[in-house]
Amino acid sequence: MAFYRKKVGSCLPIIVTMAVLCAGVAMMPNQAFARVTAQLVNFKNSFDPGTIVIVNSQRSLFFTMTNGKAWRYKVAVPEKSPKLGRTTVVRKKVRPTWYPPKSIKKKNPDLPDVVKPGPSNPLGARALYLGWERILIHGTNSPWSIGSAASAGCYRMHNDDVKILHSWAQTGTPVVVLP
Numbered sequence: 011m012a013f014y015r016k017k018v019g020s021c022l023p024i025i026v027t028m029a030v031l032c033a034g035v036a037m038m039p040n041q042a043f044a045r046v047t048a049q050l051v052n053f054k055n056s057f058d059p060g061t062i063v064i065v066n067s068q069r070s071l072f073f074t075m076t077n078g079k080a081w082r083y084k085v086a087v088p089e090k091s092p093k094l095g096r097t098t099v100v101r102k103k104v105r106p107t108w109y110p111p112k113s114i115k116k117k118n119p120d121l122p123d124v125v126k127p128g129p130s131n132p133l134g135a136r137a138l139y140l141g142w143e144r145i146l147i148h149g150t151n152s153p154w155s156i157g158s159a160a161s162a163g164c165y166r167m168h169n170d171d172v173k174i175l176h177s178w179a180q181t182g183t184p185v186v187v188l189p
Contacts, residue, residue, distance in 0.1 A: 046170045047156075053080035062099070062147070062175070062185045064165055066092050069157050071147070071165060073178060083175070085147075086155040086166035092187060093163070097141035099183040102176060106137040111144060114162055135169040136176040140185055147185075148172060 053072055057063060063072040063080070066087045072080040105127035115121050125131045134149020149169040150156070156168055167175065 046174065047084050047168055048171060048174065049082045050075075051080055051082045052078055053082070054078045055080075057186065058184065060178075060183060062179060062183060064147075064185070064187045066094075066187070066189055069159070071167065071175070073175060083167055083171045084157045086150070086152075086158055086160045088161050088163045088165075089159050092189075093142055093145060094187050094189060097145075097185050097187075099138045099147075099179050099181055099185060100141050101139040102179070102181065103137045103139070104176070105135065106131070106133040106148065108133045111162070134166075134172060136172045138172075138176060138179055138183075147175065 051072075053063075053074060055063065055074060055078075057074045059074050059076045061074045063074060064070070064085065064087075065072070069085055069087050071083045071085045073083075074080045107127060108125040108131050109123065110118075110121045110125065115123075129151060132148075132151050133146070134151060137146050137148040139146050145163050145165075147165045147167065149172040150166040152160070152166070153168055155161075155166060160166070
């Protein structure tokens, strides 16, 4: 864990972000720029570097760094009563499969039981599964919802943003969810 903290405290996240931005632009010459919304911000806190902090009222996710800094991402938050407290990332998945919960299928009975990875999958490009049942940090196929209270319980990020977070966060990464 000490090695991980040293790495997070270094400039590696900045290098990764710049590489993703450059690769995204280089690989998409006829498309819009990559949709990375990260901002390096002052974030005075008592959390260890490498902690994910979600502030529902700000509709923001912070990945803490050293020296009172953090990477800030805009997210879509749950519509109702988000679960608050501490947990960890328990699993990570590239191109996740979505199994719509009964509560969502009840509202939309035409949904299939399984949505494979692809453009119609609401989990988007990456998913970080938290220690709380059915609560994830994931990409989205609804980028217009970012910055709103729109989800059934998860935290949605732009796909390019969640790819970066997915590369930094490891199984066991602490997650703190605040009002």
